[in-house]
Amino acid sequence: MRLISINVLKAGMVVGRTIWNEAGHPLLQKDAVVSERIIDRLRQLNIRYLYIEDKISTGIEVEETVSPAKRIKAVKNITDSFIAVKQVKSGQASYVLDQQSKVIGSIVEDLLNSILDSKEILTVLTDAYLYDEYLYQHSFQVTLYSIAIAKEMGYSYEDLRLIGIGAMLHDVGKLLIPSEILFKPGRLTTEEFEVMKQHTRYGFDLLRNLHSVSLLVAHCAFQHHERIDGSGYPRGIVDFEIHPFAKVIGVADVFDAVTSNRVYREKMLPSQGIAIIEGGSGKIYDARVVEALKRSIVHYPNGCIVVLSDLRRGIVSKQNMDNPARPWVRVFQEDETMLTATYEMSLAEYPDVQVEKVETDYVTYVE
Template sequence: MRLEHISKIREGQILGKNILTSDGQILLKAGVNLSDVYINKLRNLGVCYMYIEDEMLDDVYVEDEKLTELKQIAMKSISSIVGKLYYGNGKGFEKAIAPVQDMMDYILNMGDVNKSLYDIKTYDNYTSIHSLDTCVMSCFLAITSGVDSCDLKDVGVGAILHDVGKTKIPIEILNKKTRLTYEEFEEIKKHPLYGVELLKKNFMISSRIIKVVEQHHERVDGRGYPYGLRDKQITKFAKIVCICDVYDAVSNDRVYRKKFKLNESYELILSGSGSAFDKQLVLDFKNTFAIYPLGCHVKLSNNEDGYVIKQNQGFPDRPIVRVIPKDTGNISCFHEIDLLYNTNVVILKII
């Protein structure tokens, strides 16, 4: 299947990957024949890209149905988790968090990072979707960085809860479309402390999870908040969630700005190595996540274009690209370029 901008989608094409609602449920299921009505509705909901079936890319499969199912269950539990924390109700917290742990166990044992990210979804409920996506990314990064399987729970739960303190921030500040005033930004900067306040009401939550919530906006150069901690003063788990939080946040539309391009989001993380982010964890990030999703249409510097069909681990900008000549009309007439070995060719952009 291939990933295309919605402006290139035509009636009659077959949806290749589920499209999710703002609460993580399936809005449109893979295999649906796309009509103009569906396409226009998705455009109005803010969907920019979607996967469609394509015979020339039938070996590119990006849907992990089991993980999608686990995400849906975990998504349903997030509001319950936040509610219990907000009202200081520790009873039933372990049961509420269990679906998140099941998802993390699956990622640890069966997860394929190339089939786990880049979900196609609407963004009416940014905070919950962002928390779930940050959790998934954090689990993959934690595994690469050598976090013990027994400790993965604290990383994932910390990621799910990292923004829980925003429930105490006035909604008019969170949803403000114009530049925040100094006073409003100072209030936003308190959300890690509000989160700690909520978490400490629940004796079931470990101190390591609390540290993730408290420190996920700290930076290794000391320019973060709320305390201005530096490097070793920040826990590894918080550093992991920090990277994934920033990457996911800038990769998605917000009320006050449009999302970054995929390569720009990636470059932001790399450029922050040693200043905003831990150097080793940025290297682990490169060894975990690719810039260009499987199936995406890219323009090459040799004036050809094609589709990403496979990633080269550790080389996020050097995937294998399948090039289909436009003048042959024969989908079986293609060649593949492994950019890891064809170093004179680079990807210029996503088409």
């Protein structure tokens, strides 16, 4: 299967991977033939990319680290827990959150075990799912990224569990932000952003007195927007003052934010998101955390078209476990000429060959 932009999706193409809604129902089934009506509907739903089947990508598979069924169940449980907190008065929110803590802990342990059991680099396909509210999907994905990063950094099982819970609840303070600001479909004004920034303090206050949750989890909510140069919020603290767990969650939070669909901004591909964060390595983000992100997350998902520095064009066919930035590529074009037979190459074996760009809008290939 091959990853393409919705902008070049054509009627007659065959869907390579099912798109699900938050209830676990398929919105568009694998092997469905695309029509103009389907294309219009996908645009309305803000789908930016999807997988199709074609000859050039025959045999290339894309599997998530966490199965669709497990993801859908986890996001539903997160949604139910958060809504339970949101529906009560602010003075009762901590009590309700305490009641929900067992559910949240079991979600985290389930995801943690999935990641620990997996022998593959973490792959998350955000466009394969549709959720009504970004907060719930975001909480799920930041948990996955945080655990993967922390695993790569060598944290113990108990620390991974605490980091997972901290990541799951890092944005819980947003439940106390006015809905007209939290769900605004565009960029916030300066005044609105000042209100939004209060979610870190609200989250800390909700979590710090819970009997069932470690105080470290409260600090994850409080500090995940702090930056090592002191430019973050809410307190503008610097490197040594920021808890290591919060540093991990802060990087995971930004990575998911830039690689997820938003109404006001085109999502980035994983390689682009990693490049953005790498630009702040050692400046605003802990360099050790950034390096762990680079080693633990798929940079170029299977099925994406890449242009190489020697002008060859190919499709990522599988991952290189020892070097996620250098996957295997099925080369199908050299010097703008289609090859009569494709061949596979591992970029790890050709250090002078770089990925120049990812082409999700590649359409010149003719069946």
